[in-house]
Amino acid sequence: MVGLQSTEHAGDNCTPLSDERGSYTTAENGFKEKDATDTHEYDVYGDEDTAEIKYRTMVWWKAAALMLAETVSLGILSIPSAFSSLGMVAGCILVIGLGALATATGYVIGSFKLRYPHVHNMADAGEILAGPIGREVLGAAQVIFIVFLCGSHVLTGLIAFDTITEGASCSVVWAVVTAVVCFICTIPRTLNGISYMSVVSFISILAAIFITMITVGVNGHTGTVTASAHLTFAKGFLAVTDIIFAYAGHVAFFTFIAEMKKPEDFPKTLYTLQICDTTLYLIVGIVVYAFVGDTAVAPALGNTGQLVRKIAYGIALPTIIIAGVVNGHVCAKLVFVRIFRRNGMKSKHMNSHTFTGWATWIAICLAIWALAFVIAEVIPFFNDLLGVISAVFASWFTYGISGIFWLHLTPRSERWTTTKQKAKTIFWSLVVMMGALIMVAGLYASIVSIIDGYKSGGFPGPFSCVSRAL
Helix, strand or coil, rough: CCCCCCCCCCCCEECCCCCEECCCEECCCEEEECCCCCCCCCCEEEEEECCCCCCCCCCHHHHHHHHHHHHHHHHHHHHHHHHHHHHHHHHHHHHHHHHHHHHHHHHHHHHHHHHHHCCCCCCCCHHHHHHHHHHHHHHHHHHHHHHHHHHHHHHHHHHHHHHCCCCCCCHHHHHHHHHHCCCCCHHCCCCHHHHHHHHHHHHHHHHHHHHHHHHHHHHHHCCHHHHHHHCCCHHHHHHHHHHHHCCCCCCHHHHHHHCCCHHHHHHHHHHHHHHHHHHHHHHHHHHHHHHHHHHHHCCCCHCCCCCHHHHHHHHHHHHHHHHHHHHHHHHHHHHHHHHHEECEEEHHCCCCCCHHHHHHHHHHHCCCCCCHHHHHHHHCHHHHHHHHHHHHHHHHHHHHHHHHHHHCCHHHHHHCCCCHHHHHHHHHHHHHHHHHHHHHHHHHHHHHHHHHHHHHCCCCCCCCCCCCCC
């Protein structure tokens, strides 16, 4: 294992992390099992018995609530339009297939975390895979991806406020309001403190979606429904990336597991997430598309009449805010841990109510939401840019990187020993190739969409007061 094993003091304010020493023997399934001998693994937060701020406090269902809030919130809103582009059959197959694969890749992330207890984020995993270069590349990618996700919540928030108020104020004002509220709610230092808000978030999006489904059902069939669709590659793959984005919560899994009381309970959390989100995506996609057909729009709440649309967006506001807060908190925690953890040491500011610790935390949160606001306002083709970012990062964080994790966890000498192991090795190698394919195809489709948007003049100017109401 590379790095993070030194026991030298990084400074006067640092204390050593608790050191879990143990080596790993190989199990029949190819993963590693802990064995008490001589390696230097440790938990990122160390011994919390006397800590003022305790991070590892979440039970599995709270982690599930966080993951549902982060994953389902905005992802579910794009599903009906994806069905509209792909057709009913392809839409259902992709939702089920990509959901099942996301379950498998999420399980591997959990196994990697248990094998390396010190891993808190993708940067730590990158260091294990490829040394300092891997750490910087994956760490930067994770921060960039999450900041853009936060930007998408700022943009969705201003659209919601504009829709509710019928553009009564400059849309930039609503972007500021959304960013400020998200910043304030991100300030709690532990994920356990945000988990209760996540329950509210999940109830919020469920209520908004059910109102939408009931309304389109009452309105009756307004569009054409097809079993399949005839699309250009670019438009078809853009719809596929919408479904991929709906499962793109894996980027935060390491951080969620790090704050669970029992990391070994993660499979229960993962299965809860995947059963719930796959079921919801199928129901929403089938019901809304069955009634709205090829006229379906994204976000899904826009498929109703004006009054109901206002009500649905009002009910959905908590999930727009809280899901953004979860992403913002994870991003802030990555930076915070990077600052106050050095070579196997953690600063007292991580677990204590010090002025330096709180000032640093608040400054990081402020910077994240300020960047999210600027990105959402300055870039005229933000939605398409988010497609580019998702193609580059979600393709790997949700799918490809887990294949690399599996290959790392399984020694070469054991990959081809039995028929079962051979099948697994081929499968996970294909997953890595799939991540690369999604990245290339998604980039192409998103760039084509940006070019088409410029040709049609469909992009607003930066910091424009033009209403974004649906």
